[in-house]
Amino acid sequence: MKSTTEKPEFVIRSKDSEFEDFVESLLKCERLEGKAVIGIAKAIVAGNNLSKDQIDTFIKYGLLKDNYVEECEMCLIPIPWSEMLYALDDNLCDHCRNVIEED
Secondary structure, eight states, X not given: OOOTTSOHHHHHHTTOHHHHHHHXXXXXXXXXXXXXXXXHHHHHHXXXXXXXXXXXXXXXXXXXXXXXXXXXXXXXXXXXXXXXXHHHHHSOOHHHHHHHHHO
C-alpha cells in the first residue's frame, strides 16, 4: 500500500499500479474534465510514457483540481492511492472512516 508522500510527478513516471488504478477509477467515475486531461489519464492507465508538459497538465488540472487529498484530516497520515477515491468525499483514510462509522 503506497502513500501519497511521494511527489505526484514521481508516481506518474514510476508507473505505480495503485496510482494507475486510481486514475482508471477517476475516468470511470467521470471525475476528470477536458479532452487533454482525459487523454493523458488514458495514457497513464495504458502505461504510456508522458512528456513533462503532459505530467504537469495532469497534476494541475486532473489531480490538484478536486481529485487529491494529501492526508487524512483526522489522523494526518498520508492517504494511500488505493483509498484516494473514497477520501475525495470525506478527506478520511479507511481506518478513520471505519472508526466514525462504528460509532
